[in-house]
Amino acid sequence: MIESLSVKWKLFVNVFLKDEKVYKVMFSKEPVEENYKSKTAKMLKNDLTNYFRGYEVDFRCYDVYLEVTPFVRSVLDVVRDIPYGETTTYGEIARALNTSPRAVGVALKLNPTPIVIPCHRVIAKNGLGGFSSGLNIKIELLKLERIRFLFQT
DNA sequence: GACGACTTGTTAT
DNA sequence: ATAACAAGTCGTC
Numbered sequence: 156m157i158e159s160l161s162v163k164w165k166l167f168v169n170v171f172l173k174d175e176k177v178y179k180v181m182f183s184k185e186p187v188e189e190n191y192k193s194k195t196a197k198m199l200k201n202d203l204t205n206y207f208r209g210y211e212v213d214f215r216c217y218d219v220y221l222e223v224t225p226f227v228r229s230v231l232d233v234v235r236d237i238p239y240g241e242t243t244t245y246g247e248i249a250r251a252l253n254t255s256p257r258a259v260g261v262a263l264k265l266n267p268t269p270i271v272i273p274c275h276r277v278i279a280k281n282g283l284g285g286f287s288s289g290l291n292i293k294i295e296l297l298k299l300e301r302i303r304f305l306f307q308t
Numbered sequence: 309g310a311c312g313a314c315t316t317g318t319t320a321t
Numbered sequence: 322a323t324a325a326c327a328a329g330t331c332g333t334c
Contacts, residue, residue, distance in 0.1 A: 224318085226317065226318090244329085255314085256329035257314090257326095257330085258317045259317095259328085259329080260327060261319090261326090262318090263328055264318095264327075265318080279328080279330085284328050284329075285328030
């Protein structure tokens with residue numbers, strides 16, 4: 156049984172739950188049809204709403220339904236532990252896992268649940284890297300968490 | 309600041 | 322099985 160919910164932000168943020176686990180997060184212009192009743196879903200809706208209002212929220216208590224390779228899972232596990240308002244680089248994660256930054260980038264792209272797994276907190280060493288749902292969204296998320304990053308002109 | 313080389317897991321052929 | 326690619330990084334010019 157899949158549950159769905161939307162939270163309004165710059166765009167609508169739509170979340171799908173399966174078996175009380177976060178299954179997918181996606182952005183869209185219009186909200187999806189809401190259909191949720193589990194305690195987890197209600198809690199998540201509340202947490203997301205607060206998050207977009209600018210409050211600090213920790214999404215680590217939610218289970219994520221991951222259908223990915225062990226390598227990708229290990230990268231995402233590391234990313235989940237980046238605290239609110241802080242950032243890491245692809246290179247640092249690569250060093251911690253004894254792999255290459257390039258591979259880390261690919262793994263993050265495979266993250267089905269942005270925000271819940273805060274892949275936006277991973278930026279490039281000089282610059283800010285990419286974001287599969289649109290770089291502008293990554294920038295807005297960083298602003299939301301009041302992360303300062305300097306632009307060179 | 310603009311290239312090129314190197315990397316390593318994923319994806320396509 | 323093999324080649325091409327990517328949300329990177331480092332050294333050189």
